[in-house]
Amino acid sequence: MPLPLLLPAVLGLVFLILPVIGLLARVPWATLPHRLTSPEVLDALRLSVLTATAATVCCLVLGVPLAWLLARVTFPGRRIVRALITVPLVLPPVVGGIALLLALGRRGLVGQWLDETFGIALPFTTAGVVVAESFVALPFLVIAVEGALRGADVRYEEAAATLGAGRWTTFTHVTLPLVGPGIAAGAVLCWARALGEFGATITFAGNFPGVTQTMPLAVYQTMESGDLDGAVVLSLILLAVSVTVLAALRDRWLTAP
Amino acid sequence: MTLLDAHLVVERGTFRLDIALTVAAGETVALLGPNGAGKTTALRALAGLTPLSGGHLRLGDRELTRTPPEQRPIGVVFQDYLLFPHLSARDNVAFGPRRHGADRRAAHAVADRWLERVGLAEHARRKPRQLSGGQAQRVALARALAVDPELLLLDEPLAALDARTRLDTRAELHRHLGAHPGAALLVTHDPLDALVLADRLVIVEGGRVVQEGDAATITARPRTDYVAQLVGLNLFRGRGTGTHVEVAGGFALTTAEAVHGNAFVAFPPSAVALFTRQPDGSPRNTWPAVLRDIQRHGDNLRVRLDGPITVAADITPAAAAHLDLVPGRQLWAAVKATETRVYPDL
Amino acid sequence: MRTLRAGLALLIAFGAAGCGDDDTSAAVTGQVSVFAAASLTESFTTIGKQFEAAHPGTTVTFNFAGSSALATQINEGAPADVFASAAPKNMATVTDAGNASGAPVTFARNQLVIATGKGDPKTIAGLADLTKPGLKVALCAEAVPCGAAAKTALDAAGVKLTPVTLEQDVKAALSKVKLGEVDAALVYRTDAKAAAADVDAVEFPESAQAVNDYPIVVLKEAKNPAGAQAFVDYVGSADGEKVLTEAGFQAP
Numbered sequence: 001m002p003l004p005l006l007l008p009a010v011l012g013l014v015f016l017i018l019p020v021i022g023l024l025a026r027v028p029w030a031t032l033p034h035r036l037t038s039p040e041v042l043d044a045l046r047l048s049v050l051t052a053t054a055a056t057v058c059c060l061v062l063g064v065p066l067a068w069l070l071a072r073v074t075f076p077g078r079r080i081v082r083a084l085i086t087v088p089l090v091l092p093p094v095v096g097g098i099a100l101l102l103a104l105g106r107r108g109l110v111g112q113w114l115d116e117t118f119g120i121a122l123p124f125t126t127a128g129v130v131v132a133e134s135f136v137a138l139p140f141l142v143i144a145v146e147g148a149l150r151g152a153d154v155r156y157e158e159a160a161a162t163l164g165a166g167r168w169t170t171f172t173h174v175t176l177p178l179v180g181p182g183i184a185a186g187a188v189l190c191w192a193r194a195l196g197e198f199g200a201t202i203t204f205a206g207n208f209p210g211v212t213q214t215m216p217l218a219v220y221q222t223m224e225s226g227d228l229d230g231a232v233v234l235s236l237i238l239l240a241v242s243v244t245v246l247a248a249l250r251d252r253w254l255t256a257p
Numbered sequence: 258m259t260l261l262d263a264h265l266v267v268e269r270g271t272f273r274l275d276i277a278l279t280v281a282a283g284e285t286v287a288l289l290g291p292n293g294a295g296k297t298t299a300l301r302a303l304a305g306l307t308p309l310s311g312g313h314l315r316l317g318d319r320e321l322t323r324t325p326p327e328q329r330p331i332g333v334v335f336q337d338y339l340l341f342p343h344l345s346a347r348d349n350v351a352f353g354p355r356r357h358g359a360d361r362r363a364a365h366a367v368a369d370r371w372l373e374r375v376g377l378a379e380h381a382r383r384k385p386r387q388l389s390g391g392q393a394q395r396v397a398l399a400r401a402l403a404v405d406p407e408l409l410l411l412d413e414p415l416a417a418l419d420a421r422t423r424l425d426t427r428a429e430l431h432r433h434l435g436a437h438p439g440a441a442l443l444v445t446h447d448p449l450d451a452l453v454l455a456d457r458l459v460i461v462e463g464g465r466v467v468q469e470g471d472a473a474t475i476t477a478r479p480r481t482d483y484v485a486q487l488v489g490l491n492l493f494r495g496r497g498t499g500t501h502v503e504v505a506g507g508f509a510l511t512t513a514e515a516v517h518g519n520a521f522v523a524f525p526p527s528a529v530a531l532f533t534r535q536p537d538g539s540p541r542n543t544w545p546a547v548l549r550d551i552q553r554h555g556d557n558l559r560v561r562l563d564g565p566i567t568v569a570a571d572i573t574p575a576a577a578a579h580l581d582l583v584p585g586r587q588l589w590a591a592v593k594a595t596e597t598r599v600y601p602d603l
Numbered sequence: 604m605r606t607l608r609a610g611l612a613l614l615i616a617f618g619a620a621g622c623g624d625d626d627t628s629a630a631v632t633g634q635v636s637v638f639a640a641a642s643l644t645e646s647f648t649t650i651g652k653q654f655e656a657a658h659p660g661t662t663v664t665f666n667f668a669g670s671s672a673l674a675t676q677i678n679e680g681a682p683a684d685v686f687a688s689a690a691p692k693n694m695a696t697v698t699d700a701g702n703a704s705g706a707p708v709t710f711a712r713n714q715l716v717i718a719t720g721k722g723d724p725k726t727i728a729g730l731a732d733l734t735k736p737g738l739k740v741a742l743c744a745e746a747v748p749c750g751a752a753a754k755t756a757l758d759a760a761g762v763k764l765t766p767v768t769l770e771q772d773v774k775a776a777l778s779k780v781k782l783g784e785v786d787a788a789l790v791y792r793t794d795a796k797a798a799a800a801d802v803d804a805v806e807f808p809e810s811a812q813a814v815n816d817y818p819i820v821v822l823k824e825a826k827n828p829a830g831a832q833a834f835v836d837y838v839g840s841a842d843g844e845k846v847l848t849e850a851g852f853q854a855p
Contacts, residue, residue: 101782101784106782124768156339158306158339159335160352161305161306161325161326161327162327163352163404164356177344207769208766208769221771224669224671224672224747226674
């Protein structure tokens with residue numbers, strides 16, 4: 001085992017694990033049950049789960065057809081479309097939040113029209129949180145599902161066609177069940193990303209307890225106001241959720257190929 | 258009565274498929290050819306999975322040239338069956354009837370009837386991965402037949418099976434094809450499948466039909482090296498002047514029957530006799546040959562010989578021991594004129 | 604190996620240079636790191652430049668954020684020389700933790716105004732108007748001084764207000780007005796003034812009930828205590844006072 005490889009490898013591992021240990025070391029175990037059940041924490045948790053789930057549903061409704069389009073239909077500019085989809089992946093979420101404000105805010109490109117025509121204003125609403133989370137999480141879903149679709153054998157779809165199934169029936173009765181596990185994995189990843197969303201949410205949707213203050217925003221606000229113990233407790237909940245998600249997906253990602 | 262009348266033209270890069278096919282109701286036609294001949298492309302074109310670049314496709318009085326696959330009255334048994342892995346055997350078979358408007362109960366009834374017919378009634382609830390290869394093949398057949406197709410297409414239906422299962426399944430498939438009232442087209446590279454299952458053979462090479470007819474005609478009078486190899490004959494093309502046919506390189510074969518003009522000469526490997534010295538006596542074709550290789554062939558040995566003409570010869574092991582057969586050995590080959598078959602190249 | 608040894612030598616040389624800085628205790632030089640409330644962004648940036656000009660060899664670096672965030676960061680060991688808070692409460696967080704060197708000094712006072720869109724399109728004249736139906740208002744979170752002051756002022760006026768968002772510092776609240784996402788926000792007079800191109804400032808009488816004192820202090824863990832003290836002194840000087848007043852602060 002060559003040392004120049006082993007040493008950085010161990011350091012890298014410690015670097016990744018140490019902060020989590022630091023977090024766990026500061027957990028106020030004595031007051032934990034009391035804090036976990038406080039109305040503020042439960043409010044933020046309820047809102048987080050609700051918005052992340054709604055965002056995942058939005059991503060499924062929009063993302064699965066988009067992934068299908070990318071995987072199954074040849075059209076000019078497909079590579080450009082795929083590149084555009086990955087933009088929110090590399091964009092800092094705060095920038096995403098600003099972009100959303102400029103597009104869907106009260107004075108935004110589309111938001112102005114929405115406000116004037118339907119009286120719909122997304123910022124500072126729970127729907128706004130769902131929009132911000134969907135924006136950030138959608139690429140994860142599209143990429144996961146497109147990969148699953150590309151891996152699936154199109155000849156099953158051809159077999160369905162020879163049995164009299166049109167494209168829509170083939171999609172719902174054959175393609176979807178075939179890539180079901182891929183979609184489920186993408187949805188879990190998407191949900192986890194939405195749950196952890198901070199930058200785009202606070203920028204686009206603002207911060208108000210019970211309406212737009214999700215768990216990560218609550219962590220930040222609690223930390224800002226000097227309540228370190230409170231912030232640690234909230235972080236612990238998010239950490240527990242992350243670990244659960246990883247455990248659920250371990251067969252898919254944690255086993256070496 | 259011709260049911261299927263097709264002229265299939267598919268152009269893909271440098272490959273061009275251009276074949277005409279007719280199949281009568283109740284008839285099974287085998288499309289036989291080497292790999293890359295265009296057999297599967299033809300089948301996909303018939304099913305509507307590959308668009309035609311030209312030609313036409315008619316089934317009965319229906320024009321199907323531009324009809325999408327889901328609207329064609331055609332059933333397909335795919336090479337590796339492509340049973341939907343998430344559905345039970347029963348739901349796989351019921352899939353077609355459901356798409357053709359049957360409600361769930363009716364579709365299941367149809368599926369159960371077909372599974373019964375292929376002897377898998379007790380496996381109806383199994384998923385494809387719980388079925389053996391032979392069982393999966395039968396489910397695939399039931400699935401394709403459950404929509405009452407006017408044309409049944411089978412793509413190498415037995416290729417994925419082991420030898421033992423193959424024998425049983427072939428016999429069973431033969432029974433089902435016999436009972437099928439519509440037309441059936443079988444794509445295969447296995448001459449035995451074609452001979453057993455089909456009423457008529459269409460040989461395809463390089464995207465074109467090179468020979469077609471019933472099994473007896475094709476085995477007796479092959480017209481290409483591929484077909485000659487399939488039926489196990491030495492075949493030479495040449496020019497006949499009476500009982501002499503001049504083949505490649507100016508070598509002349511003497512035949513029992515007279516022929517004039519372009520002609521084929523064929524003889525089985527068992528007709529070739531080998532000698533260490535030039536034999537005499539007549540009427541015989543003799544020529545010096547060099548042994549290229551030697552293989553077991555049933556109870557005998559099959560040797561391949563280079564020389565003025567390249568031939569295969571079958572000899573007994575005893576004869577082989579007597580001749581001291583090693584590659585590179587100089588020999589004399591002889592074929593009696595009466596053992597040759599000669600027929601005109603039209 | 605040779606490269607490694609050369610690298611080590613270089614590291615040691617830099618380390619020594621760093622230690623050397625700490626030893627020069629009397630002269631005002633080197634880097635001064637100032638953690639200051641977000642509402643001080645414009646005025647302290649100006650003061651910092653003037654300070655650098657007055658003391659050649661010094662550089663001032665700023666960390667502007669909500670006072671509560673800064674207090675938390677300092678208590679968690681962030682490397683800072685000076686802390687300027689927008690309220691005594693957040694200063695107390697630091698002094699109570701024993702992280703200040705000496706007693707804080709109040710150097711400025713600030714008052715709240717209502718920031719509205721340019722031209723006051725919703726005709727907001729006072730706190731009571733903020734409860735008009737359909738009106739969207741941003742406040743600072745209560746943990747930050749502008750939020751605490753807003754609560755005091757609203758309580759004093761007897762106005763019950765549900766904002767749409769609680770922003771983490773005064774600049775974030777103001778930017779929501781600039782973007783037009785909210786119709787009004789309670790911000791400091793100084794912030795509204797700095798953004799006069801985009802927003803109007805509406806004065807209201809209850810703001811007198813919620814005047815914010817801005818304390819400043821040299822921190823105990825300061826790496827450059829001399830530079831830090833010199834900066835604090837400069838903020839309190841006539842030059843510093845002038846910049847603050849021009850920005851809209853009141854003298855203590």
